Amino acid sequence: MPSFPRVFLGLFCLLVAVLLLAPTLVVIPMSFNGNKSLAFPPVGFSWQWYANFFSNPDWTTSFTNSLIIALIVAVVATVVGTLAAFGVTRAAARTGGLLRALLITPMVVPGVVLAIGIYAVYLDAHLVGTVVGFVLAHTMLAIPFVLIAVQASLEVFDRRLETAASSLGAGRLTVFRTVTLPLILPGILSGALFAFITSFDEIIVALFITSPYLKTLPVQIYTSITRDADPTVAAVGTLLFIATSLIIVAGLLFGMRRGRT
Amino acid sequence: MNAPQRSAGAAIEIRKASKRYGAFTALNDIDLHIRPGEFMTLLGPSGSGKTTTLNLIAGFTDISSGALEIGGKSVTGLPSHKRNIGVVFQHYALFPHMTVGKNVAYPLTLRGIKGEDRERRVKRALDMVKMTDFAHRYPNELSGGQQQRVALARALVFDPPLLLMDEPLGALDKKLREWLQLEIKRIHRELGTTFVYVTHDQEEALVLSDRIAVFNGGRIEQIGTGRELYDHPATLFVGRFIGESTVLRGPTETVDGNTVMTIGKDKVVAHGRLPGDARPVILLRPERTALKRPGADAVTGENRLSGTVEEAIYLGSGSKYEVRLTDGTTAVVRSPLGGADFRIGDPVDVTFTPADLTLLPDDASADVTLT
Known part of the structure; x- marks a missing residue:
């Protein structure tokens, strides 16, 4: 029989969880609305908004754009961020600290400020409304997340294992491939995931550098909801919610399996 | 194999x-x-x-x-x-x-x-x-x-x-x-x-x-x-660094080519002398020294340092004693099984022949590094 404080704490945690989840969960019934309205509670039931998402080229194109951009960003930011993490971790303590502070500025600078700066530069460079422009801007925003995730694994990585591998006959590249990389892989993977999500749901910079010919999903959601209250937004929200939940559950299961061995 | x-x-x-x-x-x-x-x-x-x-x-x-x-x-x-x-x-x-x-x-x-x-x-x-x-x-x-x-x-x-x-x-x-x-x-x-x-x-x-x-x-x-x-x-x-030892330091003089060191009220003779003018110290190993009752069982040529038993430890294979000498130094002595038994406070002589000791130049770093 658990004691009273434990029961109380459990109930409190449940309350916080409900508060955190409620806005997300509201979206799910709305996506099955029978009418073209975002009213809550919804009236009637239909799959039409899901059908609209998969058939309307505005939605499918923006979704594909976001997916492509986020995948490229995940790859580029993970490579660059991982290399940066090595540099920061293995530089002298002071230099490393300074570099790190510099590298995570995109995370602390207000998004709008960054967006204005990027927009101004992109106008001159003709990068507005281009995939390259989106990839560059999102990579910059994603690198700090990779840096932090990989640096965390590097800090608990025992460098003496590299010395040992070297004494057993492994050159530097082989040491990295067979010892360092496998051991910091969880950090790199979670960095990649963060990078993907950072790009996939980025809206502020995207609003500035978007064009009628290149829209990402968040931009499409935003314009569709400001122009007409289209419940397709709720359908998209529900799909993204399910997709991210699956990724997180998969991640947890993977982590548990690794933790056992 | x-x-x-x-x-x-x-x-x-x-x-x-x-x-x-x-x-x-x-x-x-x-x-x-x-x-x-x-x-x-x-x-x-x-x-x-x-x-x-x-x-x-x-x-x-x-x-x-x-x-x-x-x-x-x-x-x-x-x-x-x-x-x-x-x-x-x-x-x-x-x-x-x-x-x-x-x-x-x-x-x-x-x-x-x-x-x-x-x-x-x-x-x-x-x-x-x-x-x-x-x-x-x-x-x-x-x-x-x-x-x-x-x-x-x-x-x-x-x-x-x-x-x-x-x-x-x-x-x-x-x-x-x-x-x-x-x-x-x-x-x-x-x-x-x-x-x-x-x-x-x-x-x-x-x-x-x-x-x-x-x-x-x-x-x-x-x-x-x-x-x-x-x-x-x-x-x-x-x-x-290797093994247990007692280090004796005291005023020395050279007599007939041998080194004589004064330890409190007693004198120790070591064969030969150190080259150069390094200050000599004497190193004793616990098992190459013996305890005797004051003045008893004298052997010609042996060195005798009088002192008091400060600690007596029974080790099974023998006993280990710590003896406070008259200059304040603590000497460590091991006696094999079956040797005479001494108690804390007993007046004793720490005895050893000149062949059992090692004459070495003093080195301050030897003390510092060990602590």
Whole structure:
């Protein structure tokens, strides 16, 4: 029989969880609305908004754009961020600290400020409304997340294992491939995931550098909801919610399996 | 025989080697020759340069000046992964993401050894350290002693002509340490590989080594067998570092070519005198001194120092006494089983012949470094 404080704490945690989840969960019934309205509670039931998402080229194109951009960003930011993490971790303590502070500025600078700066530069460079422009801007925003995730694994990585591998006959590249990389892989993977999500749901910079010919999903959601209250937004929200939940559950299961061995 | 193939051990030749880190000199002009197949221990307190020497041989750091040859070839500038030397670390350094079997197979895979040949050699190496049943376990499922045995198998599986060990038993408890010392000794005997072993534990050095190099402050004080170092220390530091000892200091004079030292109310005669004008000290070994009742059982030529028993410890194999001499020094005396029994407070004479003592030049660093 658990004691009273434990029961109380459990109930409190449940309350916080409900508060955190409620806005997300509201979206799910709305996506099955029978009418073209975002009213809550919804009236009637239909799959039409899901059908609209998969058939309307505005939605499918923006979704594909976001997916492509986020995948490229995940790859580029993970490579660059991982290399940066090595540099920061293995530089002298002071230099490393300074570099790190510099590298995570995109995370602390207000998004709008960054967006204005990027927009101004992109106008001159003709990068507005281009995939390259989106990839560059999102990579910059994603690198700090990779840096932090990989640096965390590097800090608990025992460098003496590299010395040992070297004494057993492994050159530097082989040491990295067979010892360092496998051991910091969880950090790199979670960095990649963060990078993907950072790009996939980025809206502020995207609003500035978007064009009628290149829209990402968040931009499409935003314009569709400001122009007409289209419940397709709720359908998209529900799909993204399910997709991210699956990724997180998969991640947890993977982590548990690794933790056992 | 279950062990990896008997291989000819490599000789190591270190000449006038120094290692500097900025203004700090970790190793100052050392000379060290290690014979093929020898078990050489580098002994000294922390910061004395023994681990730096090991790292130089392994190729983990570069020599600042001097020469280093392994197997007759200069290895200056050769990176560690091309030296073909086995290394065992104090912290085991097993790869946590690989099973025991994979860990031991690692150096073989790097050398292009595959399939059945690799399996056979891994099994042979694990047999040698009696860890065959653990091949499918991960390192974090093993005890410290088991991990170190696996590390030893991994360092020997590719038949290196030279094995370096950096305080490999430092993290283990006493019983396990003593057992593994004998295992290491057995493996050395079976393989014929040159072993270089770093420790700060003088007992461990005496148990294992063919020869011991005693390090102090970045220099080698003396190289010799355990017996040579114990019976004929070249410096006060070596005398104090190896085994138990009592150091006598007092005003000295030379009488008929012999050294006479005054200790409180008594005088000690030592044969001969030190060259130069170094201040002499006298080093006594506890088991080469005896306790007698004051004035009793006199033997011609023996030295007698009067004092009072301060501590009497029964050790089973004998007794150990601490005697406060008349100048305030505490002398340690061991008496074998069946000797006379003394109690705390008893007035006694500490006796020894001039042949039982060692006359050495005084060295202030010998005291400082030991604390």
